[in-house]
Structure formats: structure tokens, C-alpha cells
Amino acid sequence: MTKTPLSAPPVTPGHTAVGGNPVKRFLAATEIDTRLLGMLAALLLIWGGFHMYGAIVNGNGAFLTPRNLWNLSVQTSSIGIMATGMVLVIITRNIDLSVGSLIGVTGMTMGILQVDVLPQILGLGHWSIWIITCAVGIALGALIGAFHGWLIAYRGIPSFIVTLGGLMVWRGMAFIANGGKTISPVDSTFALLGGGPGGNVGATGSWIVGALGCAGVVWLLVQGRKQRVKHEFPKRPMWAEVTLGAIGCGAIVGAVLLMNAYPLPVGILRRLDLPEDAFVSHGFAIPVLIMMAVGIAMTILMTRTRFGRYVFAIGGNPEAAALAGINTRWMTLKIFALMGALTGIAAVIASARLNSATNALGTLDELYVIAAAVIGGTSLAGGVGTIYGAILGALVMQSLQSGMVLIGFDAAIQRIVVGMVLVLAVYLDNLYRARTK
Structure with missing residues (x-):
């Protein structure tokens, strides 16, 4: 069976089982794989x-x-x-x-x-x-x-x-x-x-997807913490929960920004009767x-x-x-x-x-x-x-x-x-x- 967060080693605020290495303490607290x-x-x-x-070979x-x-x-x-x-x-x-x-x-x-x-x-x-x-x-x-x-x-x-x-x-x-x-x-x-x-779903659709994704990340963290309390398993420190939420939402927002940075080509803009210099995002x-x-x-x-x-x-x-x-x-x-x-x-x-x-x-x-x-x-x-x-x-x-x-x-x-x-x-x-x- 794979290890799940419920079977992770005890980690409580202000105390970890890992020694002085900050990286190991961070990984132990956040339980990142x-x-x-x-x-x-x-x-x-x-x-x-x-x-x-x-960039080196082709100059681009x-x-x-x-x-x-x-x-x-x-x-x-x-x-x-x-x-x-x-x-x-x-x-x-x-x-x-x-x-x-x-x-x-x-x-x-x-x-x-x-x-x-x-x-x-x-x-x-x-x-x-x-x-x-x-x-x-x-x-x-x-x-x-x-x-x-x-x-x-x-x-x-x-x-x-x-x-x-x-x-x-x-x-x-x-x-x-x-x-x-x-x-x-x-x-x-x-x-x-x-x-x-x-x-594709365009810029607006991508932001809606991103908002739903961020809401999902927060919901998973909240539900996971409730389950730990319910079953009396050790909880992650609150700062670790916030960090995981920030990382997850940050990755989602970054993906949305990246997908929206790619504009539709001129040929499609013409087909849509839009100005050729218009910036219309592909989105996801x-x-x-x-x-x-x-x-x-x-x-x-x-x-x-x-x-x-x-x-x-x-x-x-x-x-x-x-x-x-x-x-x-x-x-x-x-x-x-x-x-x-x-x-x-x-x-x-x-x-x-x-x-x-x-x-x-x-x-x-x-x-x-x-x-x-x-x-x-x-x-x-x-x-x-x-x-x-x-x-x-x-x-x-x-x-x-x-x-x-x-x-x-x-x-x-x-x-x-x-x-x-x-x-x-x-x-x-x-x-x-x-x-x-």
C-alpha cells in the first residue's frame, strides 16, 4: 500500500522528529513527496x-x-x-x-x-x-x-x-x-x-477553471485537516497547510497566465472578423x-x-x-x-x-x-x-x-x-x- 498523509509520521507545531536540517524539517512538516x-x-x-x-545553437x-x-x-x-x-x-x-x-x-x-x-x-x-x-x-x-x-x-x-x-x-x-x-x-x-x-476555452474560461482549481485545493486541505482531527491523527502545522495552499494555488494561477499568454494566430482572427493586431488568448x-x-x-x-x-x-x-x-x-x-x-x-x-x-x-x-x-x-x-x-x-x-x-x-x-x-x-x-x- 502507498503511504498516505494519514500514515505520515507525527508532526506537530513547534516540534518535529527531524533534526537541524531546515529542508528536512520543511519536507517533514508539509509531507511533500x-x-x-x-x-x-x-x-x-x-x-x-x-x-x-x-538559444546557443540557433540564437533563439x-x-x-x-x-x-x-x-x-x-x-x-x-x-x-x-x-x-x-x-x-x-x-x-x-x-x-x-x-x-x-x-x-x-x-x-x-x-x-x-x-x-x-x-x-x-x-x-x-x-x-x-x-x-x-x-x-x-x-x-x-x-x-x-x-x-x-x-x-x-x-x-x-x-x-x-x-x-x-x-x-x-x-x-x-x-x-x-x-x-x-x-x-x-x-x-x-x-x-x-x-x-x-x-480552447479562452481567457475567461481559463480563469474560471483556475478559480475552481484553487477552490478545490483549499477544500482538500480543509477536509484533510478535518479528517485528521476526526480520526485523531497528527495534524500538519498551520503554516505548512498555508504553504501547501499557496504552492497549489500559485501553480494553478501560473498555468492560467501561461495558457492566456498564447494569442490566437492572425488567420483565426481574420476568420472571426477581428483586427489582426488584437490579442485574444487561447486559454486552456x-x-x-x-x-x-x-x-x-x-x-x-x-x-x-x-x-x-x-x-x-x-x-x-x-x-x-x-x-x-x-x-x-x-x-x-x-x-x-x-x-x-x-x-x-x-x-x-x-x-x-x-x-x-x-x-x-x-x-x-x-x-x-x-x-x-x-x-x-x-x-x-x-x-x-x-x-x-x-x-x-x-x-x-x-x-x-x-x-x-x-x-x-x-x-x-x-x-x-x-x-x-x-x-x-x-x-x-x-x-x-x-x-x-
Whole structure:
């Protein structure tokens, strides 16, 4: 089981169990996860390194700009959404190698549905086309995931083999579905879900999102303190609570300012009959908001529900979990079904962003998803993992890919770097677990 704030060492105002080191006292009082700090430091190092490299070599650092960081947030969305599901899969000592191919087959199915099928039934441009398409894509992903889970749980086939087979089968099915041809363009409303032109909420919408986020941070801190009092657990010092609230709200406000600093291009301003010199902010892209919603929902699922407790129990000791009365096979099926549904959501974003459906959609995404989960602190030994860590890991992986594209590394070099980072992440995880035993 992962450590939660409720199981943290006693910390009371005016007294800590940590000696004279101010940094250790601060971390002990605020209970900030040191792994999170490590990932944030690595992310800042990556961003700064790519920006400086561009400034030195090209005379113009293009990485740390509102435009690139806005695009980076959109690019991270589909990987981040799938990584939240991969956390559950890996926690329970399984693996899913088929998620990239699942994006391909669900994306192609949605493309055929909204371009060739539904317009013939409902009429071209009907308002419900995008809703039906999304529902079918997510349901298809959940169905395929449940099938994988059934083979693993009820037929005893290792998850590595089932999903490796799925990687090849579903990629082939994506090709067969439309003879390898690309389907384009998709429904105009559906395309907004990819964050393309118009697929954002603007400055006002972003500030509303930011205000709700800050309110959520305060609510979580207040509720957490009430729970500690109720169950007679040690409370954090009030200054630590205030500091955590300030950090959380500060990060949210900073993200809003960054997203609002990227203006709409001249072409879209003309289309909207606005002056070409007008400054109209993009704000948060719709895919980013979807990723936020998925991250919050998955965090609640993992930390506040019986389902989440069962997941960690199975990952910690599958035999003991079964003896305790947990239906481990049914749980495995549900976990893979959830993974499939999240892959369906990612397929919606990926195909909408491209404004097309291709059989190659999602190629090699399984590597980035697994790497994101592992970099985010999910242990391949099972039993340990966080949702926020997986999303941050996805941001790290996408930052590496985006930065290498900006400085001109070809695809071969990019794959080499991704492979090295994945191996390094597992090695560091082993060191961390050995140190904390």
C-alpha cells in the first residue's frame, strides 16, 4: 500500500522528529513527496536544457515560450490520460502493450462512423454525430480491454502475451477496417476535442477553471485537516497547510497566465472578423481540460473508493488479497476494461487533433505510456503508484520528444533517448525501493 498523509509520521507545531536540517524539517512538516520534487526538478532541467541549447545553437530559445508550452500541454493529454490507467495495470503486477494499437482501431472505427455511416443516417453535420462517435469509441475500447482482462484473469494467459498479441491484432484490424486509407476530415465539432482551431476555452474560461482549481485545493486541505482531527491523527502545522495552499494555488494561477499568454494566430482572427493586431488568448485547450478531469476522477477512484483499496491490495500481495475475499479475477477484468475506456478517450483526442483517422494512429504510444507511469513512480514490482505522478511522467516524456524535435533530432535518436530514459527510470525505482525498505 502507498503511504498516505494519514500514515505520515507525527508532526506537530513547534516540534518535529527531524533534526537541524531546515529542508528536512520543511519536507517533514508539509509531507511533500520527495519523488514529486525529483520529477519536477528533472522536468525543469529538461526544459531549461532544451531552451538553452536552442538559444546557443540557433540564437533563439524556442522551448520556453507560451506557444510551445501550450502545444506541449495538448500533446501530453492523450499520453497522460492513458498513463493514469496504466498505473492501475502496473500496480496489480500486469502490463498492457496494446494501448497504441487500441488507439489505432478505435480511432479508425470512430472515423468510419462519423464520416461514412452516421451522416447517411442522421444527415451531414448533425449535432449528435460527435456524441455518438465518442460514446462508441470509448465503449469499443472498454469492450476490447475487458476481453483482454477476461483472457488474463479467467483463462490464465499472462498479460504480457495477451496484450502483445493485442498490439499486433488490433493494429492489423485498424488497417483492414478501411484498407489502410486515411479518413478525413472528421466532424467539425468532434475536431474541437483535439485542441485545434476553436478547441480552447479562452481567457475567461481559463480563469474560471483556475478559480475552481484553487477552490478545490483549499477544500482538500480543509477536509484533510478535518479528517485528521476526526480520526485523531497528527495534524500538519498551520503554516505548512498555508504553504501547501499557496504552492497549489500559485501553480494553478501560473498555468492560467501561461495558457492566456498564447494569442490566437492572425488567420483565426481574420476568420472571426477581428483586427489582426488584437490579442485574444487561447486559454486552456479542451484536451488539457479532459486530462484534468480524468486525473481528478482517477485520483478519487484510487484514494477514496473500495475499488482503489482493492487495487493496491492486489498489487501488494495477490494471494493475501484473494484470501481476504477480494475477487481478484473480476478486479483484473475491470481494470483492463477501464484501461480500454481511457484508451478510447485518448483516441478521441488523438484523431480529433489530426482531424483524421489513420491506421498508424497511436504507433509506439504504448512505450510512452509505460515510461510515463514508471517515471511517475509506479513500481513494476506492483503495489505502488500515483495518478499525479503518471501525468507528470507523461509531461516529462512529451517534453523530451518535443524538445528533440525542436532541436532537430531524427526519429531514431528520439527512440534511443526514450529507451534509455525508461531503463534509467526503472533503475532509479529499484534504488529508491531498496533505500526505503
